Amino acid sequence: xxxxxxxLLIALPxxxxxxxxxxxxxxxxxxxxxTLLVLILNATLSYLLFANVxxxxxxYEQLSGFYPPIGILLAVGPIGAILALxxxxxxxxxxxxxxxxxENSVKFSMLYMLVTASSTGIVITGDLFNMxxxxxxxxxxxxxxxxxxxxxxxxxxxxxxxxxxxxxxxFILLGIATIYGYLKTLNFYDIALRIDTMPPTAxxxxxxxxIIGIGVEAEIFPLNGWVPDAYQxxxxxxxxxxxxxxxxxxxxxxxxxxxxxxPILSGWQLALLLGVFTLIIGELAALMQEDPKRMLAYSSIxxxxxxxxxxxxxxxxxxxxxxxxxxxHALAKSLLFLxxxxxxxxxxxxxxxxxxxxxxxLSIIGMxxxxxxxxxxxxxxxxxxxxxxxIMLVIILTAIVESVYYARFLHxxxxxxxxxxxxxxxxxxxxxxxxxxxxxxxxNYLYDPAVRAAASLLGGGP
Amino acid sequence: xxxxxxxxxxxxxxxxxxxxxxxxxxxxxxxxxxxxxxxxDTGVNVLIVAMGYLPGGTAPIENGNYAVYVDPVPQALVLxxxxxxxxxxxxxxxxxxxxxxxxxxxxxxxxxxMKW
Numbered sequence: 001x002x003x004x005x006x007x008l009l010i011a012l013p014x015x016x017x018x019x020x021x022x023x024x025x026x027x028x029x030x031x032x033x034x035t036l037l038v039l040i041l042n043a044t045l046s047y048l049l050f051a052n053v054x055x056x057x058x059x060y061e062q063l064s065g066f067y068p069p070i071g072i073l074l075a076v077g078p079i080g081a082i083l084a085l086x087x088x089x090x091x092x093x094x095x096x097x098x099x100x101x102x103e104n105s106v107k108f109s110m111l112y113m114l115v116t117a118s119s120t121g122i123v124i125t126g127d128l129f130n131m132x133x134x135x136x137x138x139x140x141x142x143x144x145x146x147x148x149x150x151x152x153x154x155x156x157x158x159x160x161x162x163x164x165x166x167x168x169x170x171f172i173l174l175g176i177a178t179i180y181g182y183l184k185t186l187n188f189y190d191i192a193l194r195i196d197t198m199p200p201t202a203x204x205x206x207x208x209x210x211i212i213g214i215g216v217e218a219e220i221f222p223l224n225g226w227v228p229d230a231y232q233x234x235x236x237x238x239x240x241x242x243x244x245x246x247x248x249x250x251x252x253x254x255x256x257x258x259x260x261x262x263p264i265l266s267g268w269q270l271a272l273l274l275g276v277f278t279l280i281i282g283e284l285a286a287l288m289q290e291d292p293k294r295m296l297a298y299s300s301i302x303x304x305x306x307x308x309x310x311x312x313x314x315x316x317x318x319x320x321x322x323x324x325x326x327x328x329h330a331l332a333k334s335l336l337f338l339x340x341x342x343x344x345x346x347x348x349x350x351x352x353x354x355x356x357x358x359x360x361x362l363s364i365i366g367m368x369x370x371x372x373x374x375x376x377x378x379x380x381x382x383x384x385x386x387x388x389x390x391i392m393l394v395i396i397l398t399a400i401v402e403s404v405y406y407a408r409f410l411h412x413x414x415x416x417x418x419x420x421x422x423x424x425x426x427x428x429x430x431x432x433x434x435x436x437x438x439x440x441x442x443x444n445y446l447y448d449p450a451v452r453a454a455a456s457l458l459g460g461g462p
Numbered sequence: 463x464x465x466x467x468x469x470x471x472x473x474x475x476x477x478x479x480x481x482x483x484x485x486x487x488x489x490x491x492x493x494x495x496x497x498x499x500x501x502x503d504t505g506v507n508v509l510i511v512a513m514g515y516l517p518g519g520t521a522p523i524e525n526g527n528y529a530v531y532v533d534p535v536p537q538a539l540v541l542x543x544x545x546x547x548x549x550x551x552x553x554x555x556x557x558x559x560x561x562x563x564x565x566x567x568x569x570x571x572x573x574x575x576m577k578w
Contacts, residue, residue, distance in 0.1 A: 129539060136546045140553060147557050155561040156570070162554045163486060166499045166547075170479070170506045173543055177510045180536065 004048045006061050006074045006124045009084060010134075013042050013117035017110045024106040032099055035109040039092040039116065046081075046088040046120070053081035054449060058461055060126070073187060075126030077462030079453035082323065082446075083123040083252050086330055090244040091116045093428050094334055097237055100422025108148055115141035115245060122249035126462060128179070128186040128261075131253060132172050135217060138246050139165040145241070146234045157233030161226040168216030168223050175209030178202055192260050192460055200264070207267040210257055211274065218250030219304040221278040228285075231297035231337075239293065240337035243300055244330040251304060251326060255311050259457040263314075271312035276394060278305030283398040287405045292340050292413070295405060296333065299364065302398060303329045309391065310379050317385075319454040320447065321378035327439060327446060328371030332360040335432040338425060348413035352426050356433030361406045363436050366399060370440040374447075471512040478505030492558040492568045496551060503547040510536045510543070 016038040023034045053059055053076055061074040076084070095112060118137035125131050143165065147158035176186065182198045183191055195203065216223045231239045258271055282302030289295035303325070310322035339357045348354040363370035366377075376395070383392045421429075439446055456462065478501050485498030514533030522534035562568055 129542075133542065133546075136550075140546075140550060143550075143553055143557070147560065150560060150564075152561065152564040155557050155564060158557050159492060159554065159561060159570070162550060162557060163495055163499060166550055166554075167483070167486065167502060169546070169550075170502045173506045173510065173539075176539070177506070177513055177536075180539075181513045184533070184535075186535070 002048060003052050003056075003059070004045050006049060006059060006076050007063060009042060009045055009049065009088070009124065010117050010121045012045070013038055013113045013120075017113035017117070020106050020110045020113070028104055028106075031106050031109050032104065035113060036092070036095060036099075038113055039088070039095055042116065042120070043085075043088040043092045046084045049076060050081040050085040050449075053078055054452065058456065072130050073126040073189075074124050075188065075462040076124045077453065077456045078449055079252065079255065079323065079457060080123040080462055082449050082453060083248055083326070084120050086327060087119050087123070087245050087248060088116065090330055090334055090432075091241060093431050094237060094240050094244065094338065096428045096431075097338060097422070097425045100424040105148070108145070111141045111144045111148070112241070115145065115241070119245040119249040123252045126188050128176055128188065128191065132169070132176060134249075135172065135214070135253070136169060138217065138249065139169065142230075142242065142246055145238045146230045148238070149233060149235055151233065153229070154233035157226065157230035161230045164223045164226045165216050168213040171209045171213030171223075173213075175206045175213060178206040178209065188256070188260055188462070192263075195262060200266075203262055203264050204266050204270075207257065207262045207264065208270065210262075211254060211267075211271060214250055214253045214257065215274070216250075217246050218254055218308075219247050219278075219301050220250075220254070220308055221274055221281060221301075221305070224278070224301055224304075227301055228289075228294050228297045231300070232291065232294050236293075236337055236340065239297070240334040243333035243337060247300070247304060248326055248330055251307055251311070254308065255322070255457065256462070258311050258314065260460055260462065263460075268312045268314055271308060272391075275305045275308030275312055276391065278302070278308060279398055280305075280394065283401045287401055289405075292343060292409060293337070295409065296336055296340060299402065299405070300329070300333055302402070303333070303364065306376075306379075306395065306398075309395075310375070310382075313382060313386070313388075314458075315382055315386070316451075316454045316458060317378050317382040319457060320450040321375045321382065323450040323453060324371050324375035324378065324443070324446065328363050328375055328436070331432055331436045331439070332363040332370075332372065335360040335429055335436070336364075338429050338432070343412045343415060348410065350421065353421060353429060354414075356429045358410070359433045359436055361410065363440070365403050365406060368440075370436055371443070371446070373440070374443050467515075467517065468512055471508060475505040475509040475512070478502070478508070490570045492554075492561065492570065495570075496554050496558065499554070500547070500551060503543070507540045507543055507547075510540050 024031050059076045063072045115138055118134045121134035122131055143158050143162050146161055147154055182202055183194050219227050279302050282298050282305055286295050286298035307322050307325045310318045339353050363372040366372045482498045482502035486495055489495050514536035516530055516532050519530045519532035522531045
């Protein structure tokens with residue numbers, strides 16, 4: 001097996017993204033093909049990296065000629081490898097739908113490559129400030145993607161996203177400053193090694209700052225007010241991309257925060273509280289939505305809350321549950337966002353769309369044999385063994401709310417005129433649905449990497 | 463780090479951050495919100511620069527003529543943060559312009575930016 005330097009996963013798409021305008025000068029039509037090739041190359045590299053990490057354990061790479069902790073270190077653990085593979089593969093599949101459009105914007109393709117690269121950067125870095133920079137690249141690229149529709153709604157959504165994103169990045173900086181003030185280091189390992197020398201109040205302070213700041217991308221309460229507006233204002237493709245890329249990178253950063261960076265009990269309790277809040281608010285708000293896309297966005301918030309609950313339990317089973325929920329949510333939500341239209345325009349009148357979307361909905365609700373089911377199953381198992389009946393009750397009640405509004409979605413979606421879809425859109429939706437079925441029927445292919453990821457994270461590694 | 467020396471800086475930076483957060487939460491005019499974001503960014507940057515300060519320290523430039531020099535890492539962080547802040551602000555202004563062209567106003571809908 002060839003060993004791929006992880007830095008290529010970030011550097012190549014960044015480089016190619018800035019060459020895209022040159023390709024555009026040569027031929028406008030070639031840009032789409034060029035972008036697809038870059039994305040396929042990145043997905044292949046991320047698969048090779050994934051195989052390497054599964055075989056040989058954590059992969060380190062030191063950048064810029066300085067030794068850590070001064071130089072920047074990339075550290076790819078099992079969970080980083082899983083998410084890098086997930087983000088790069090799914091972003092390639094979602095980009096396929098762009099071939100069905102008459103529109104051909106080189107800026108869209110550039111931003112798409114940029115956000116893919118920086119989301120991947122978040123999940124493979126081993127340095128706190130480097131992670132902040134990737135967060136900012138992801139955020140700025142995402143603002144552009146939301147605004148690219150140039151409608152009133154998209155400008156409004158992008159503006160809210162920018163405002164909350166800037167506040168979030170200020171919070172991340174405050175958290176970084178607090179940690180640096182006490183420990184004089186930004187390297188994850190160095191911080192984790194010496195975290196006990198920090199006073200408990202300062203540790204909790206920096207935990208709060210970081211979880212609020214990262215919570216913007218991870219769609220966690222309290223700074224997630226941008227989600228419904230931005231998702232509604234953005235094109236379906238972009239909404240679908242957000243639910244597989246930036247949000248997953250954000251939740252990965254929270255996992256690192258909970259497990260490696262600041263493993264403190266008060267922090268986990270806070271994270272649990274935020275998770276429960278996010279879950280309840282998201283699901284109840286989704287129930288009240290008239291617009292199907294807005295409903296899906298609120299449902300995303302609820303799902304991210306569920307993943308945060310699983311992470312904050314800090315146990316092996318719950319961590320495996322979190323990974324199944326992440327993969328299930330990325331697959332199902334990117335599928336649903338691609339397929340969704342207004343109720344009047346008959347979202348579900350075409351069986352080629354209705355069948356895959358039904359599979360996606362079943363996975364989100366947690367019906368067997370889909371990834372969402374395995375996630376909720378392991379989570380429930382862990383909660384039962386810890387005796388956390390109240391949280392179990394909350395999750396069951398929100399699951400009922402979830403099935404109510406998805407049932408309404410299925411009912412109302414069948415009205416309206418029969419809908420035509422481009423071939424590339426149908427293909428992407430069917431590929432995503434078959435991936436959901438595959439992961440659901442053969443959970444072991446995800447279970448084994450998830451066990452490794454849990455062991456690595458609980459052992460204090462990446 | 464000498465805490466007494468930093469205390470005025472803490473007060474200034476928390477005041478800037480608090481004013482900025484107040485502005486973002488209460489104003490509905492896009493330009494005022496963008497200005498508030500600028501205040502928050504400045505407050506955070508002031509705090510980070512102050513953290514690396516040493517009494518009597520010189521700039522961290524390698525020429526052999528200094529005894530005490532300030533910590534270079536916070537300065538590098540702040541430089542990065544300033545560049546990011548400027549580009550985000552430019553983007554926010556561009557979006558505000560686009561919104562103005564579509565709607566003819568810079569006021570957000572009645573609930574403002576914190577609407578859920």
